[in-house]
Amino acid sequence: MIKLIQKFISKVLNNLFKKKKHVKLGLYGPPNGGKTTLANRICQDWLGEDMGSVSNVAHETREIQIKEQINIKSGSKELTFNLVDTPGIATRIDYEEFLKVGMKEEEAKARAKEATKGVIDSIKWLDEMDTVIIVLDGTKDPYTQVNITIIGNLAARDIPVLIIANKSDLKRFNQKKIEAAFPQYDVIGISGKYGKNIDKFYEALFTFAGK
Amino acid sequence: MVTLQLVPYSEIELLSSVGRIRKLLNIAKENKIVLLQGRLKKEEEAELIKVTMEEINKDFKGIELAVIDASANSKLNGLSKFRASVVNALLGERQGLTVIGPASIVKEIKRDPTKIELLTTDKKFNPKKTGKRAKNGKKR
Numbered sequence: 312m313i314k315l316i317q318k319f320i321s322k323v324l325n326n327l328f329k330k331k332k333h334v335k336l337g338l339y340g341p342p343n344g345g346k347t348t349l350a351n352r353i354c355q356d357w358l359g360e361d362m363g364s365v366s367n368v369a370h371e372t373r374e375i376q377i378k379e380q381i382n383i384k385s386g387s388k389e390l391t392f393n394l395v396d397t398p399g400i401a402t403r404i405d406y407e408e409f410l411k412v413g414m415k416e417e418e419a420k421a422r423a424k425e426a427t428k429g430v431i432d433s434i435k436w437l438d439e440m441d442t443v444i445i446v447l448d449g450t451k452d453p454y455t456q457v458n459i460t461i462i463g464n465l466a467a468r469d470i471p472v473l474i475i476a477n478k479s480d481l482k483r484f485n486q487k488k489i490e491a492a493f494p495q496y497d498v499i500g501i502s503g504k505y506g507k508n509i510d511k512f513y514e515a516l517f518t519f520a521g522k
Numbered sequence: 523m524v525t526l527q528l529v530p531y532s533e534i535e536l537l538s539s540v541g542r543i544r545k546l547l548n549i550a551k552e553n554k555i556v557l558l559q560g561r562l563k564k565e566e567e568a569e570l571i572k573v574t575m576e577e578i579n580k581d582f583k584g585i586e587l588a589v590i591d592a593s594a595n596s597k598l599n600g601l602s603k604f605r606a607s608v609v610n611a612l613l614g615e616r617q618g619l620t621v622i623g624p625a626s627i628v629k630e631i632k633r634d635p636t637k638i639e640l641l642t643t644d645k646k647f648n649p650k651k652t653g654k655r656a657k658n659g660k661k662r
Contacts, residue, residue, distance in 0.1 A: 402571050403584030403625035427575040434572045454633060456587045460571065463564040 336392040337440040341457050342369040342399030344446045345477035349503035350396040357383050368412050370426035372398050388517050398429025442471045449476035450483040453492040473519045476500040531560040531616045539566050550585050550624045558620040561589050583625040588633045591618040
């Protein structure tokens with residue numbers, strides 16, 4: 312009961328001061344879903360610069376990256392946020408997987424070590440987020456425990472979630488599968504790489520952020 | 523040979539979150555597949571992933587994790603869902619089944635709300651021959 316009252320008071324205070332603080336918008340999801348590609352798209356569109364490097368090899372982003380004060384506009388609407396790009400969350404990391412894509416053993420081991428630290432940081436940062444965009448690869452099975460665990464944890468923390476079905480430019484893209492897996496959430500299909508449907512994403516961002 | 527270890531909910535019921543995670547992870551690190559009656563709390567699931575990452579080394583590559591939650595079945599009617607949530611509130615998250623497999627044994631867990639398929643790795647796999655692992659995955 313005390314917990315419930317504490318939660319209620321903290322929610323009321325949060326709502327009171329929401330407009331004064333910088334909203335942290337987090338990009339979460341499994342590795343290689345396209346979080347950094349989407350972050351780059353947002354940063355290019357509104358700041359004219361990239362946020363981080365992208366690659367086909369998993370765990371390219373191994374540190375939390377933040378771009379502050381991104382201001383996006385649509386007609387009379389305006390939204391300012393700090394964008395937080397997080398390393399992909401996984402339950403297993405094997406350096407031998409990196410050997411298969413041609414990395415040297417030392418490099419592969421270092422990447423694996425950094426990747427494990429990245430996953431830990433991503434989970435630690437869950438509490439810091441005000442709103443979260445889950446970026447999923449629309450060509451893959453969305454019904455994985457990692458996805459369910461991330462979304463379940465955000466729901467438990469009362470953090471609003473918008474799901475992006477990314478890679479709509481690819482043949483095997485299937486947005487309906489993601490919608491069926493997470494029917495209680497809004498799903499927007501985009502191609503972060505080519506900017507397909509990105510306007511719809513920005514529109515959703517305004518609605519989602521309650522502006 | 524694959525060893526499955528059944529863990530009744532009563533074995534973790536009185537443990538703290540840290541204790542629960544430690545117990546389950548220790549079993550997985552012994553190269554056994556854990557079948558836990560019920561499920562962890564959502565925060566504990568995230569903590570399990572975090573602790574797993576902290577412990578990855580050359581021998582332990584992580585885990586595969588899946589939770590079957592029968593009470594989340596959309597086909598259940600309102601009364602059944604309510605009953606399930608009351609039972610969970612009173613007795614803990616006893617419903618459903620949690621599978622935790624060491625990554626060295628379990629390659630992938632495919633799941634839908636009420637079914638789990640474990641794909642185990644082939645021990646004879648030679649990492650130099652890329653792409654062969656997936657084809658050798660065995661369904662159990």
